Amino acid sequence: MNDAFDLRSSEMHIEVHKFHTGAILAALILALFFQAFVPVYFPRVAILDLPLLITIYFGLSRRNPSTGLLLGMAIGLVQDSLSGPTVPLGLYGIAKTVIGYLASSIGARLDTEHPAARFALTALFFGLHQGIIVLTRRILLAQPEPWFNVHLAIAAGINAIVAVFLFLLLDRLRKPS
Amino acid sequence: MVGIPSRHKSLVLLAGVVVLQVLLLAVQIRRDSQGRLIRVWTVGAVSPFERAGVYGVGRIRGTWNHYFALQNTSRDNEQLRRENDTLKMQIAQLQSKAAEADRLALLLNFHKSHEDVPMIGARVIGASAGTASQTIDLDRGERDGIRRNMGVITPDGVVGKVVEAYQGTSQVLLLTDKDSGVGAMLADSRIQSPVGGTGEPLLTMKYVANDDTVNIGQRVVTSGMDRIFPRDLPVGTVAEIKSGNPFKMIRVRPAANLERLEEVIVLLTLRPLELKKESAPANPQSAAAPSPAANAAGPSQAAKP
Numbered sequence: 001m002n003d004a005f006d007l008r009s010s011e012m013h014i015e016v017h018k019f020h021t022g023a024i025l026a027a028l029i030l031a032l033f034f035q036a037f038v039p040v041y042f043p044r045v046a047i048l049d050l051p052l053l054i055t056i057y058f059g060l061s062r063r064n065p066s067t068g069l070l071l072g073m074a075i076g077l078v079q080d081s082l083s084g085p086t087v088p089l090g091l092y093g094i095a096k097t098v099i100g101y102l103a104s105s106i107g108a109r110l111d112t113e114h115p116a117a118r119f120a121l122t123a124l125f126f127g128l129h130q131g132i133i134v135l136t137r138r139i140l141l142a143q144p145e146p147w148f149n150v151h152l153a154i155a156a157g158i159n160a161i162v163a164v165f166l167f168l169l170l171d172r173l174r175k176p177s
Numbered sequence: 178m179v180g181i182p183s184r185h186k187s188l189v190l191l192a193g194v195v196v197l198q199v200l201l202l203a204v205q206i207r208r209d210s211q212g213r214l215i216r217v218w219t220v221g222a223v224s225p226f227e228r229a230g231v232y233g234v235g236r237i238r239g240t241w242n243h244y245f246a247l248q249n250t251s252r253d254n255e256q257l258r259r260e261n262d263t264l265k266m267q268i269a270q271l272q273s274k275a276a277e278a279d280r281l282a283l284l285l286n287f288h289k290s291h292e293d294v295p296m297i298g299a300r301v302i303g304a305s306a307g308t309a310s311q312t313i314d315l316d317r318g319e320r321d322g323i324r325r326n327m328g329v330i331t332p333d334g335v336v337g338k339v340v341e342a343y344q345g346t347s348q349v350l351l352l353t354d355k356d357s358g359v360g361a362m363l364a365d366s367r368i369q370s371p372v373g374g375t376g377e378p379l380l381t382m383k384y385v386a387n388d389d390t391v392n393i394g395q396r397v398v399t400s401g402m403d404r405i406f407p408r409d410l411p412v413g414t415v416a417e418i419k420s421g422n423p424f425k426m427i428r429v430r431p432a433a434n435l436e437r438l439e440e441v442i443v444l445l446t447l448r449p450l451e452l453k454k455e456s457a458p459a460n461p462q463s464a465a466a467p468s469p470a471a472n473a474a475g476p477s478q479a480a481k482p
Contacts, residue, residue: 066187088202088205105187140203
């Protein structure tokens with residue numbers, strides 16, 4: 001398989017990135033570890049959703065919807081597993097599956113390398129991710145959950161800012177084209 | 178197999194993955210009092226088909242049973258008709274027995290309330306063969322102590338008197354016979370006048386002067402002057418009043434239902450009787466004894482003025 005190839009189905013020249021072996025898995029494990037253990041000592045860090053950012057990043061980079069949704073599903077299910085008995089398996093899994101699919105689909109059509117685009121897309125996906133979770137809780141689990149509050153808006157902004165820098169860091173894991 | 182376009186494969190995969198996770202959620206979640214969510218969903222999804230199936234089977238079975246499988250219906254119908262007829266007959270018999278029990282209870286009560294008066298209950302076993310006379314036949318006769326001119330009553334009122342006594346049966350001339358009569362009086366005003374039969378359902382009270390006040394509905398009771406019946410036994414009620422010359426023409430409706438007699442009481446004495454005042458059906462207002470000469474009086478002599 002080539003390290004990189006071009007999508008030439010459209011006018012736009014969009015590059016599909018490949019990563020070093022184990023890079024995705026390592027990034028995923030680190031993100032989950034960070035999400036699971038760092039908030040124990042720094043509770044405010046819990047506002048970050050690093051597994052979501054990882055899902056968005058690799059979805060945008062890989063630009064393959066099937067790969068993106070499966071990656072999102074895997075990350076979400078692991079996050080569910082680490083979230084304790086109050087979170088049923090599938091809650092984050094569904095949300096991140098959809099986000100992975102959408103990120104991959106959008107990444108295949110748009111240039112998402114620009115920091116501004118990454119900021120906007122991350123904020124958008126964060127809101128959408130939260131919306132799917134609320135929808136799942138309300139409809140499937142019959143659990144009351146607010147659709148939106150200021151905390152979520154702040155969290156979306158912070159995650160988007162963090163994503164800009166995190167994605168630059170993750171760009172270093174790419175194989176050179 | 179219909180192939181899925183490559184551009185839709187990821188969408189199908191997405192749908193499949195999401196559905197799988199939704200099912201995974203459903204398996205884990207337990208709804209209060211409804212069990213696991215997957216069970217709730219499964220039941221909710223399956224129950225409409227079950228209901229539809231039961232409804233459809235019921236319709237088919239009903240259609241089959243009501244329109245096609247009718248080979249036994251005629252026989253069943255006939256059997257049910259027979260059972261229905263039998264049951265109707267049984268109901269009629271039971272109703273008849275119940276009515277008879279009521280009547281006998283009345284007679285028994287009457288007899289108990291006048292234990293000092295010799296009397297015997299008798300069953301009506303026949304009636305006059307023609308319309309020329311109004312008589313009934315009783316299943317009691319001379320060997321039961323019944324003699325001619327004995328009074329016959331029911332708890333409702335006077336019936337008539339014995340005109341013939343045979344060994345085991347007796348014949349009673351009803352009040353409605355045109356040759357019958359009883360000494361009577363108006364219960365309120367105590368105006369006396371014999372009451373006689375006309376051959377019709379109503380009796381007639383002939384000798385009440387035009388100056389006397391009589392109202393419709395007034396009670397007519399025995400006066401005891403015929404020396405057959407004790408005083409104050411109900412005879413009937415005034416039904417019609419017409420002026421006459423010199424007497425009113427008064428029609429009296431009999432107190433006893435003389436057209437449907439089944440059991441009666443025969444007063445087993447030819448001596449003057451005195452009934453207690455508290456006798457409810459007869460309800461005499463006073464209890465004066467008639468003349469002792471009643472023994473010698475024949476039916477017509479005693480009845481007719």
